[in-house]
Amino acid sequence: MPNKHEPDPQFVENLEWQIGSELRRRNRAGVTQRQSFRVMKIAALMLGSVVLGAAAMGASQQLGESWRRELLEARLEVQLQLAQQRVATQLQALGLTREQVELGLQTDNDLIYFELKIAQAETDARIVELELEELRQSGREPLGELSSPLVNGRDFVSERIEARMELARHHLMVVQSEQQRMQERADIGVVSEGDVAGQRIVTVEAEQQITTLQEQLEVRQSYLDSEITAVEAELRLLELEAQRQVVLADEQRQYFQQMLDQFQDAISAGSMHPAAEIQMRTQVAEMEAQLRLAQAELEIVQRELERRREER
């Protein structure tokens, strides 16, 4: 009998695939690169691909060896089954939670939490379904770049973004409700203003997620309408990510600054050890550095975008 604290081999395999894909996506998008020359290098590489022509690019993306295609298809099929199972499990859990809510043992918040988990599972399933369909129709690995070509006239990239958008909206609704609940509890003194500020960061992050996805859809449409080039589309994606990072880093910096002020008051009142201030100062300094970095990245990408617009 297997040990209940051992992971399911299918889960381990599925997660390995997921983090591998995520790592490849991040490495491809270059969102983690810090140096300006990296941005330029990516832009140059993408430009090279465009110059060489879509045909050459498409050929390189074809899964020439049939066994590779079969392997990827099998993995996606398993992933889809897992995602669908996850939806079914979460629906069962939701039913149990509803019963508990009716008995007054759990709150509506628990229901909201489960509904969000179901939405997450449904989105995962939908995205894998779309990837599988793209693989079957195109014969190559599904592409996530905003400058990816249509497949038989179908825009899989936008369809996947829209699926994520639906989940992001659901998520925002949940965090906004949590924010409101937290504020109400702060008003009666059950939680601190610091907790409210912490929750505010979560809300801002959720709002930013929607903004970024909406803008991705717009950039995608501009690319398909030939208003911008492939390089510009990918640069716009880097710009959106940098803008998101700026907003989040600024929000976090303000939060830590507010906490620092509170710590200083508490230390002055003798209710906190002075060492706590040093730790919080370090957090503020770290967030300031991250903010400067995000601003620098944004500036580099925007400068390059501007240069390309002028050239056009």
Place this chain on the structure above:
Amino acid sequence: MLTETELVPIYREHTAPLYAFVSRRVGGDRGLAEDIVQDAWLRAIAVWPRRGAPDHPRAWLIRVARNLLVSHFRRRRPVPVDPAELELEDDSYCPETPWAAALVSWGLARLRKQQAQLLEAFYFDGKSTREIAQEYGLSERAVEGRLRRARQNLEKRLRPYVSSDAPLPRTKEPAADPVAALKLSEGGRRNA
């Protein structure tokens, strides 16, 4: 840049221990354990390519998973549990059911970090007071004292949620006195 070739061996080496760490703290709730492990790895993927994989990936992942668990249990309201399922004073006690583990983890998420870690080592990792004493550089007597205080705090947190009328499935007969069943007497240890 962290490549997939570098990542995969790390992933294969540390995923099962990470899962076991999480699973013990959620009483074997597979869905929740998988969600936490997945989140921990996704955070690793978000950070490691930028800063490089840490020298001790497992310690890093476990720290993140612990934070995710604390965050999860801080958000949740616990479901009442049958007192027979909480034998906190038993040296060999480990919450076996998801609801008992959820309640203990919920309580731990509300204790001071040092106390929570001590109790976690005791209940979920099955460490003896001697092992904990060696790890923390303390005497066994000091560890016993700290464990006793930590248990008392945990008991205070859990008391409202320990009920012999708990509606969830029970594996043992409920005790007559729910609070006494917690066996959190001043003595600190349950008599055999």
